[in-house]
Amino acid sequence: MNGAVDPIPGHRAATMIAERSPNLRTAEWSEIRGLFALDPGAIHLNTGTVGAMPHAVLETVDRVTRQWAGGLGDVYPPGMYSDHRATIAKAYGVDPDEMVITHNATEGVARVIHGLDLHAGDEVLTTTHECYSVLSNFNLLRNRFGIKLTTITLPTGYDVHAEQIIELFEAAITPRTKVLAFAGITLFTGTKLPMRALCELAHRHGLITVIDGALLPGMLDIDMRAIGADFISCSGSKFQCGPLGTGLLYMRNKVHPQHNPLPLPTFWPIISTWYPMKGSPPPRTRTSIESDNIADYVQSAGSASIARGAALATACEMWDEIGRARIERRIMLLADYARELIDERFGRDAMYSPAADPTLRSPLIAFHPFQRPEDAWNVKKVHEYTMRLQREYRLFTRWTEFDVAGSAHQHYASRITTHIFNDHDEIARAVDIMARLAAEMS
Numbered sequence: 001m002n003g004a005v006d007p008i009p010g011h012r013a014a015t016m017i018a019e020r021s022p023n024l025r026t027a028e029w030s031e032i033r034g035l036f037a038l039d040p041g042a043i044h045l046n047t048g049t050v051g052a053m054p055h056a057v058l059e060t061v062d063r064v065t066r067q068w069a070g071g072l073g074d075v076y077p078p079g080m081y082s083d084h085r086a087t088i089a090k091a092y093g094v095d096p097d098e099m100v101i102t103h104n105a106t107e108g109v110a111r112v113i114h115g116l117d118l119h120a121g122d123e124v125l126t127t128t129h130e131c132y133s134v135l136s137n138f139n140l141l142r143n144r145f146g147i148k149l150t151t152i153t154l155p156t157g158y159d160v161h162a163e164q165i166i167e168l169f170e171a172a173i174t175p176r177t178k179v180l181a182f183a184g185i186t187l188f189t190g191t192k193l194p195m196r197a198l199c200e201l202a203h204r205h206g207l208i209t210v211i212d213g214a215l216l217p218g219m220l221d222i223d224m225r226a227i228g229a230d231f232i233s234c235s236g237s238k239f240q241c242g243p244l245g246t247g248l249l250y251m252r253n254k255v256h257p258q259h260n261p262l263p264l265p266t267f268w269p270i271i272s273t274w275y276p277m278k279g280s281p282p283p284r285t286r287t288s289i290e291s292d293n294i295a296d297y298v299q300s301a302g303s304a305s306i307a308r309g310a311a312l313a314t315a316c317e318m319w320d321e322i323g324r325a326r327i328e329r330r331i332m333l334l335a336d337y338a339r340e341l342i343d344e345r346f347g348r349d350a351m352y353s354p355a356a357d358p359t360l361r362s363p364l365i366a367f368h369p370f371q372r373p374e375d376a377w378n379v380k381k382v383h384e385y386t387m388r389l390q391r392e393y394r395l396f397t398r399w400t401e402f403d404v405a406g407s408a409h410q411h412y413a414s415r416i417t418t419h420i421f422n423d424h425d426e427i428a429r430a431v432d433i434m435a436r437l438a439a440e441m442s
């Protein structure tokens with residue numbers, strides 16, 4: 001099944017990008033901004049929900065869709081995405097047998113959660129700040145099989161430090177804990193969790209690690225294996241700017257003790273046409289040489305979104321050309337600028353996102369925009385604020401809701417997200433608009 005010809009080999013897509021913009025590695029950020037299909041009248045500060053697609057990505061969707069429109073080809077082999085997985089895996093420091101192209105982060109994490117070998121009484125430790133895609137699937141396991149779900153509430157605010165977070169997790173581990181699950185970056189407060197330290201904690205306690213990495217690819221220049229997790233499920237349409245309905249899933253498939261010394265967890269690849277009809281797959285390896293291709297089991301799941309998968313690969317190739325370290329630096333620089341302005345206009349106490357500890361900073365910044373503290377639990381007000389920013393100023397942000405330790409109420413925050421297609425000028429304009437509208441509504 002893997003030998004089939006991919007209709008859009010990776011190098012062809014790369015050539016097409018290079019023809020369009022030969023010097024992406026040295027291009028000015030203003031030129032790079034021109035590669036995106038941005039709405040000219042709008043300010044897009046909501047990549048935490050969905051990024052903007054580059055024109056080249058849209059073109060790949062269109063071209064590959066047309067190639068398959070006649071319906072005469074064998075649609076199954078290209079759905080294995082062999083070339084694309086190889087290119088994408090390389091960008092993230094892993095091998096193709098550890099990388100799956102999924103339909104989004106939600107699908108990826110659901111297939112992980114339901115593929116774990118968990119039984120009644122086993123405990124999963126996670127946080128109340130996880131996406132519903134994570135919490136609802138674990139809750140289903142609780143109702144279906146009687147696992148125990150323990151959720152800690154992450155600290156919020158400007159001065160939070162990584163050690164506080166690690167200590168909270170450590171204190172909640174019990175002899176029955178089997179899984180540690182957490183977001184690489186939380187969507188509600190934009191806290192970048194200390195992923196490596198939490199994985200090392202899990203290693204010390206023999207735990208399986210599941211990272212919701214929806215927001216990681218396309219933002220951070222990461223070596224997924226070096227993080228030390230067993231699974232990282234990611235979105236393709238947020239910072240990686242692939243089409244909606246794309247995702248990436250890293251699944252540890254060999255043991256590199258320097259990254260994660262634990263044996264590979266038992267894994268049941270639900271939704272797979274490759275799982276054997278008789279017998280079982282070979283036992284999982286205990287060395288750095290794979291015994292089987294776990295990613296193929298998961299990738300092989302019927303007819304796939306071939307055009308969208310190819311377009312996600314186009315986006316990844318573009319990122320490789322621009323330079324992932326350079327992209328990360330730019331995104332963080334813009335976020336630091338936004339944070340400074342928010343600090344100036346709204347005050348440090350308004351901030352839900354950590355900032356004092358640089359390791360916890362991300363380009364997602366959540367804050368309380370209004371003067372009265374009790375407006376933090378006025379969902380109607382923050383919703384109206386977000387809608388007015390859109391309607392009256394074409395400024396796209398979002399509001400988030402989350403538990404705050406010690407508070408009887410859920411809090412609602414305004415959240416902005418910076419990406420490479422943003423610039424200093426539009427961030428300054430956006431924060432100014434937000435401050436003026438918040439004052440008017442306060």
Ligand SMILES: Cc1ncc(COP(=O)(O)O)c(C=O)c1O
Pocket residue numbers: 048049104105106107131133183185186187212214215234235236237246247
């Ligand atoms: C942290 C986090 N996890 C999961 C998701 C769900 O991602 P997807 O839409 O790719 O399923 C999101 C979406 O915003 C998210 O921010």
